[in-house]
Amino acid sequence: MTGGAPPPRGAIQSEERVLLVDPKQRRYLVALRQHGAFHTHAGIVAHDDIIGRPEGSTVTGSTGRRFVVLRPTLADVVLKMPRGAQVIYPKDLGAILMAADIGPGMRVLEAGVGSGALSMALLRAGAEVVGYEVRDDFALRAEANVAAWVGEPAAYRVERRDVYDGIDEAGLDRIVLDLPEPARVIAPAERALRPGGILLAYLPTINQTAELRAALSRSAFGLAETSEVLRRTWHVEARSVRPDHRMVAHTGFLTTARLLVPAAGASDGSEAGASDGSEAGASDGSEAGASDGSARTGLDHGDHLDVLGHGEQVEGTQ
Numbered sequence: 001m002t003g004g005a006p007p008p009r010g011a012i013q014s015e016e017r018v019l020l021v022d023p024k025q026r027r028y029l030v031a032l033r034q035h036g037a038f039h040t041h042a043g044i045v046a047h048d049d050i051i052g053r054p055e056g057s058t059v060t061g062s063t064g065r066r067f068v069v070l071r072p073t074l075a076d077v078v079l080k081m082p083r084g085a086q087v088i089y090p091k092d093l094g095a096i097l098m099a100a101d102i103g104p105g106m107r108v109l110e111a112g113v114g115s116g117a118l119s120m121a122l123l124r125a126g127a128e129v130v131g132y133e134v135r136d137d138f139a140l141r142a143e144a145n146v147a148a149w150v151g152e153p154a155a156y157r158v159e160r161r162d163v164y165d166g167i168d169e170a171g172l173d174r175i176v177l178d179l180p181e182p183a184r185v186i187a188p189a190e191r192a193l194r195p196g197g198i199l200l201a202y203l204p205t206i207n208q209t210a211e212l213r214a215a216l217s218r219s220a221f222g223l224a225e226t227s228e229v230l231r232r233t234w235h236v237e238a239r240s241v242r243p244d245h246r247m248v249a250h251t252g253f254l255t256t257a258r259l260l261v262p263a264a265g266a267s268d269g270s271e272a273g274a275s276d277g278s279e280a281g282a283s284d285g286s287e288a289g290a291s292d293g294s295a296r297t298g299l300d301h302g303d304h305l306d307v308l309g310h311g312e313q314v315e316g317t318q
């Protein structure tokens with residue numbers, strides 16, 4: 001399940017973990033072993049009835065309840081695995097991988113590691129991950145979850161330490177943060193990231209996000225951007241096609257910024273690094289002081305977002 005490893009295919013084997021889905025769409029994660037049994041309030045399913053079957057098979061429990069058997073997706077695992085800390089939801093994990101541009105071989109520092117959900121997504125995208133986690137119980141939980149569901153990748157190490165005390169790594173490609181005060185990591189991140197590297201912070205409230213953005217605007221980071229992901233599922237059945245009544249309305253805000261090199265001749269760090277466009281004395285955001293900080297780079301939104309080649313003005317990148 002790691003970045004380069006081929007996915008398991010063919011008949012389901014003993015020692016694999018599978019997802020059982022009942023007719024009411026309730027989902028159960030089960031670790032299979034020969035002669036084992038899965039007990040639910042709706043009866044018992046013998047593991048031996050699953051082992052050797054292809055994915056997508058239906059098995060019947062002791063009370064006649066039927067279960068579809070599948071190998072779990074990463075999203076299934078994240079939502080069902082044992083937790084210490086609150087995990088990042090799959091909808092946000094996907095967005096984080098894209099916003100932080102995570103890919104094979106990327107050197108990533110992750111803090112705090114929590115239950116390891118984000119670690120799994122980073123590892124599966126092929127990144128080399130060093131995690132900093134202050135709580136030993138959470139670090140153990142994350143290591144166990146990663147080992148159980150992603151294998152024991154050589155590219156994963158969790159250190160028991162406080163990231164606010166500093167970062168030992170250098171030349172990192174990415175830093176991803178899921179902790180309360182990411183602004184306290186900006187200074188160490190300026191030293192630990194390579195130029196052009198991306199800092200990403202995931203925060204539950206906009207107050208925390210505003211504090212982070214203010215701190216970023218005083219730093220060497222630029223191109224700061226904040227977004228959230230709203231995912232609404234639909235009920236699709238015969239003539240009843242409509243949004244589901246319930247959704248997870250809010251999870252968190254994603255903020256990204258890129259480490260810039262100070263412009264030649266800049267008198268202090270504020271010009272090249274300001275991320276709110278406050279440099280160069282412009283007061284109306286129209287030219288040098290464009291309100292998104294793009295004046296620093298010579299790009300404006302029309303330039304860097306016209307990826308469709310249609311010449312339209314596009315607001316935002318997501």
Ligand SMILES: C[S@@+](CC[C@H](N)C(=O)[O-])C[C@H]1O[C@@H](n2cnc3c(N)ncnc32)[C@H](O)[C@@H]1O
Pocket residue numbers: 085086087088111112113114115116117118119132133134135138161162163164178179180
């Ligand atoms: C919400 S949890 C992270 C969940 C994780 N992203 C996941 O998807 O499973 C936040 C974690 O940050 C850790 N943490 C808080 N402050 C920290 C710090 N200064 N340095 C390292 N870890 C920290 C907490 O112990 C907790 O495990």
